[in-house]
Amino acid sequence: MAVKKRKNELTFLERIYIVEIIKGLSLTLKNMFKPKFTMKYPEEKFIPPASYRGRPVLVMDESGEERCVACGLCSRVCPALAIEVQAGETTREKERYPEKFEINMLRCIFCGLCEEVCPEEAILMSKDYELAFDRRSDALYGKDKLLVPISQLKDRIEFLRGYK
Amino acid sequence: MPKLVIDGKEIEFKQGQTIIQAAKDNGITIPHFCWHESLSVSGNCRVCLVEIEKMPKLAIACSTTAADGMVVHTASEKALGARNAVMEFLLINHPLDCPICDEAGECKLQDYAYSHSVGESRFVEEKNHKDKRVPLGPYVMFDGDRCISCSRCIRFCDEIAKDPELTFVKRGDRVTIVTFPGEELDNPYSLNVTDICPVGALTNRDFRFKARVWDMSANKTICQGCSRGCNIELWVRNNQVLRITPRLNEEVNSFWMCDHGRINTFKFINAEDRVDGPQLRKEGALAKVEWEEAYNFAASELKKFSKNEIAFIGSPFATLEDNYLFAKFASSLGSKNIDFIRHTDSSFEDDILRKEDLTPNSLGAEAVGIKPGKDGLNLEGIIKGIKEKKIKALYLIEDDIVAAYPELEEYLANLDLLIVHATNFNKTTNYADVIFPAATYAEKNGTVVNFQGRVQRLKPAVSTVETDRAIDGMSMSRLDKFGTQYDKWAQGAKYDAKSTWKIIAALSNVLGNKVKFNLAEEVFNEISKSINSFSGLDYDVIGELGAKSKLQTSEKIVNA
Numbered sequence: 105m106a107v108k109k110r111k112n113e114l115t116f117l118e119r120i121y122i123v124e125i126i127k128g129l130s131l132t133l134k135n136m137f138k139p140k141f142t143m144k145y146p147e148e149k150f151i152p153p154a155s156y157r158g159r160p161v162l163v164m165d166e167s168g169e170e171r172c173v174a175c176g177l178c179s180r181v182c183p184a185l186a187i188e189v190q191a192g193e194t195t196r197e198k199e200r201y202p203e204k205f206e207i208n209m210l211r212c213i214f215c216g217l218c219e220e221v222c223p224e225e226a227i228l229m230s231k232d233y234e235l236a237f238d239r240r241s242d243a244l245y246g247k248d249k250l251l252v253p254i255s256q257l258k259d260r261i262e263f264l265r266g267y268k
Numbered sequence: 269m270p271k272l273v274i275d276g277k278e279i280e281f282k283q284g285q286t287i288i289q290a291a292k293d294n295g296i297t298i299p300h301f302c303w304h305e306s307l308s309v310s311g312n313c314r315v316c317l318v319e320i321e322k323m324p325k326l327a328i329a330c331s332t333t334a335a336d337g338m339v340v341h342t343a344s345e346k347a348l349g350a351r352n353a354v355m356e357f358l359l360i361n362h363p364l365d366c367p368i369c370d371e372a373g374e375c376k377l378q379d380y381a382y383s384h385s386v387g388e389s390r391f392v393e394e395k396n397h398k399d400k401r402v403p404l405g406p407y408v409m410f411d412g413d414r415c416i417s418c419s420r421c422i423r424f425c426d427e428i429a430k431d432p433e434l435t436f437v438k439r440g441d442r443v444t445i446v447t448f449p450g451e452e453l454d455n456p457y458s459l460n461v462t463d464i465c466p467v468g469a470l471t472n473r474d475f476r477f478k479a480r481v482w483d484m485s486a487n488k489t490i491c492q493g494c495s496r497g498c499n500i501e502l503w504v505r506n507n508q509v510l511r512i513t514p515r516l517n518e519e520v521n522s523f524w525m526c527d528h529g530r531i532n533t534f535k536f537i538n539a540e541d542r543v544d545g546p547q548l549r550k551e552g553a554l555a556k557v558e559w560e561e562a563y564n565f566a567a568s569e570l571k572k573f574s575k576n577e578i579a580f581i582g583s584p585f586a587t588l589e590d591n592y593l594f595a596k597f598a599s600s601l602g603s604k605n606i607d608f609i610r611h612t613d614s615s616f617e618d619d620i621l622r623k624e625d626l627t628p629n630s631l632g633a634e635a636v637g638i639k640p641g642k643d644g645l646n647l648e649g650i651i652k653g654i655k656e657k658k659i660k661a662l663y664l665i666e667d668d669i670v671a672a673y674p675e676l677e678e679y680l681a682n683l684d685l686l687i688v689h690a691t692n693f694n695k696t697t698n699y700a701d702v703i704f705p706a707a708t709y710a711e712k713n714g715t716v717v718n719f720q721g722r723v724q725r726l727k728p729a730v731s732t733v734e735t736d737r738a739i740d741g742m743s744m745s746r747l748d749k750f751g752t753q754y755d756k757w758a759q760g761a762k763y764d765a766k767s768t769w770k771i772i773a774a775l776s777n778v779l780g781n782k783v784k785f786n787l788a789e790e791v792f793n794e795i796s797k798s799i800n801s802f803s804g805l806d807y808d809v810i811g812e813l814g815a816k817s818k819l820q821t822s823e824k825i826v827n828a
Contacts, residue, residue, distance in 0.1 A: 175367030176480040185750050188757045191477040199368050199401070200477050208755065223367045240754055 150233075154263035157216045157229040159245075160207060161252040170251055171226035174202040178218035178227055186211035187218060205250060209235055210243040219264070228260050270336035275343060287329040287340055288316055298342055299351065299384055301358075301376060301466045302418035303330035306523055307427055310419050313358070315380065317350040318342045326350050355385035361396040361441060362467070363413045371468030373481040377416065398444050404434070405453030407473050407527055408462060412444045415469035421445065421461035428524060429620070431455035445469075456526045456622065463513060463523070474531055475511040479503075485745040487729030488515060488812055490716055492585065492709050493529030494616065495625035497718030499813065500525060502534065502710055502729040505745065507760030509534040509710055509730060517813050520722065526622050536708070537730060538761060541693045543705035545764040554703065559774070566702045567778040569685050573661045575602035579650040582608040582638030583666035583768075584627030586706075587714025587726060588802075589791040590768035591629070593783070594665055595637030597772050600781050604644025605659070608633050609672050623719050628709075632717030635801050635819055654679050661685035665768050666706050670695035689768050705765035707732055712767040713740075713788035715810065717817060723805055724814035733764040 117123050143150055152158065163171045174191035192203035218227050230252060237243045254261075269280040274291055281290035286309065288298050301313035309331045316329040321339040326346060341347055359381065366372040381387070398412030422434045422445070433451045436443055447453055453461070462472045484503040491498040491512070498521035503511045512534055514525035536542075546562035547554040557565075570578070580598040582591045591608075598606045610630060617624035640646040645653055651673060653659035662680075666689055670677050680686060680699040688700040691708045714726045731737050737748050751758025769791055776783040785791050789807050796802040801818045809815050 173368050174477075175372070176483065177367060180480070180482060185747070185755070188755075191479075193477050206756065210754075244756065 152231045152233070154259040156231055156233075157214045158232045159209065159214070159230055159235055160212065160216075160218055160227055160250075161230045161232070161257070162205060162247065162250040163226050163228060163257060164251045164253050166254065169196075170202065170205075170247070171224050172202050172205060173198050173224055173226070174200050174205070175223065177221045177223065181217045181221045183215065183217065184211045184213045186213075202247065205247050207245045207250060208243060209237070209245055210240065225261065225264075228257050228264075230257065230260070270334070272334050272336070272338040272340060274340045281334045285334050287318065287320075287327075287332050287334050287338070290334045291329065291340075291342075296342075298329045299380055300330060301380075301416060302420060304420055304423075304464055304523075307420060307423040307464075310423060313354070313416065313418050315351060315354045315358070315384070317347060317354065319344045319347045351384050352386055355380060356389065356391075358416050359385070359389060360391045361413075362416065363395065369414065369468040370471050370476055371414075371465075375468060376466035396441050398442075403473065404447055404470070405458050407459050407531065408453050409471050409473050409476060410445065411469050411471070414467050415445060416467055417443050417445075418466060420464045420466070421470055424457075424461055424464060425453070425455065428460070429455040429457040434461075456528065456618065457524060457620065459527045459530050460514070460524045472511065478510050479505045483745055483747055484510060485729075485743040485748060486513075487710075487727060487743050489710065489726050489729060490628065490718075490724045491525060491529040491533060492628045493526065493533045493626070495623045495627060495630060495719040496521060496621050497628055497716060497722070497724050497814075498525040498529055498621065499724070500529070504729050504742075505747065505760075506757050507730055507762060508538050520718065520720070520724075520814070521621055524621060526620075528616075528622070534710070536692050537710050539692060542763050543690050543693060543697070543703055543765065545705060547697075547700075547703040547705075549701045554697075554700075562702055562704065563775055563778045566687055566704075566775060569701070570601065570661065570663075570687075570779070573685065576605070577658070577660040578603045579605040579645060579653060579659045579662050580607075581647070581650065581662065581664040581667060581669065582606065582633050583664075584608055584611065584625075584630035584633045585709075586633070586666045586768050587629065587709075587712070587716055587788070588632045588636055588723075588795060589714050589788045590665065590772070591633045591638050592636040592795050592799075593769045593772040593776075593785075593791060596783075597776055598663075599637075599641070600776065600779075604641030605650055605653070606638060606644060607640055607647040607650060608638045609647060609667050609669060611672065625719060628718070629716035631719065631721060631819055632715070632723070635717065635817075636795060636799060651676060654683065657682055659683070661687075663687045664696065665689040666691065668694040668696045670699075689771060691765070704768075704771045705763065706771070707765045707767045711735065711763075711765065714767065714769075715788075715792060715807075717819060718814075721801075721817050721819035722814045723802065723810050723817045725807065725810050725812070731762055732766070733762050734766065 165171050174189050176189050179187040179189045186208045188206045189202050190204040191200045194201045216229050219229050271278055271280050274296055279294040288303055291298050298316050300316045302310045311328050311331040317326040318329045319341040320327050366378055400411050400413055402410040404410045425434050426432045433447050433453050434445055437446050459472055462470045484505040486501040486503055488501055491500045499515040499517040500512050501515050502509050512530045514521060516523055545556045546559055548557045548562060548565055580603060582594050611626040612624050613626055614624045616622050650659060662683055686700045687702045688697050689704045689706040690697050691706050697703050709726050710729045711732050712728055715723050717723050728740055728742050737744055747757055773783040773785055796805045805815055
């Protein structure tokens, strides 16, 4: 059997082992006293920065109504076909509103194209990342779950405006 | 033939044609808003400005008569510049709310803004505001802001519907469209203005905001409203018909169709009273059963009657294929008592499109054998027979005899057997012993013959339990292509219904007559072989626009 040769022969100090192990342990000890990065999730929650793309939400403006005009562009642009919009007619100035707005969170890939295409700044990517379901039907988010007051979305809007 | 050159391409034209018409005939589209092939020339939108050599100024292609040797440039610097300017001018007061507008996706102005405009506005002042959401009539909604004053709708009412109802009022940027005082836009063809409106100013109140055009699939078929058989498209989303639009066929309906056809001929397809699965009357009440059970029951019951005790009523609403096999089925049982109910209304007819015969296929039904045999009873005879209890069994397809003859209602209970093919529950099905669920015209393949003797194709647009959009060749929208059973938007109602000819064929097989057809096309091939009027025709010959049969055009039908 051929004996494999090392690329670099070990020096004497490396071969006696004790020096190397002390080097390694000292690095471990040094890091034990540095500040910790690990979060104790779920007791401790991660609050993402404004650039984070969590689950998409609909903006509810100050009057308590959705900004969405049900144009269907988000639904059209969605590469995963996660969004279903059914428009309805209203007597309000904007004429149309979403009678039904449903996002299938099993299909959503958090790409943010819906947010980008929206002409009314009505759909935004939120910071919400806790999405677990035990039934397919639970993953269908209707207007009740999607509408979020604009006050909670200020920093995302600010981020987007700076970005654009 | 005289010739002219457009953008370096030499084309022939007929003397007297305008440049835009000559170009169109040769496959060159010059941008236009107000010009329409079937309407008079108005020349007000100015977007068809072209450069003609040896002419001092640009000229509009829609009203300039083509002349021999003319050299026309549609894409020269001058022409493009003018087109840009016109687009910018039109967009000054046009609102930029395409996301809200229902026309988005099929809007000429939107398309041209992409293809013929620089895409930027220098207009910083406030846009003009006019009346929004004005109902002009029972079916049409008007939005003044969006109107570009092309006058197509006005010319349509004057020239095609022959019922002048619309006009311009005011001047300059305040010009708008109104109905004449005391008038409404309520002519029988009013909804065509929503098709020809190049922008979202005129919209269909029945369809407004129901769906985005790009979410639907358009399926070519034939209107069932009267014996004209207008060529139409059914717009379907999630297995639901949402609107009907006319399809160009110069031989039949040109660009148009009437409001009756557009509004009243599709809602029953997704109505709540659809028959879903075969029904048998058990202890007085109808109960849903398996197909086999229904076939076996119907077959064993039919055997109990002698040939003179049974009567058959075909249907002018059913296809040629349905009626042909039905007539064959009746004669296989030896019965000569066969006829169909005529539905006519002379007040419905006009000299534009509408015909007094309110059914799509009465000429065809008669031609394939739905008429009493020698010594057989006609419709009157059958009705009399039922009243006198001489007819004990009635087999009726796709019609409602009680609605047509209300006095018959009390006598239907006399029948020992009533078999009905029905799409929806109706007054006749109340008395039926067996109901076979019939596929509607939007769910099956088939042919119908219009009043001119023209054979036209029905194609499926809505899937049933046994059909599939992809396999059965229906047109597919993006949603249809990628939807799965877990997506709500792909779970539209599907009914357990079959084409009448399929039901008849299966029933014949149970009765021991071998009828082997897998496709409606095979039934039609047999029709064209065995009936002289249809010889030489097949589904390919008929194609999308139909083909003439040798049937004589219908005589005035006497009201039954």
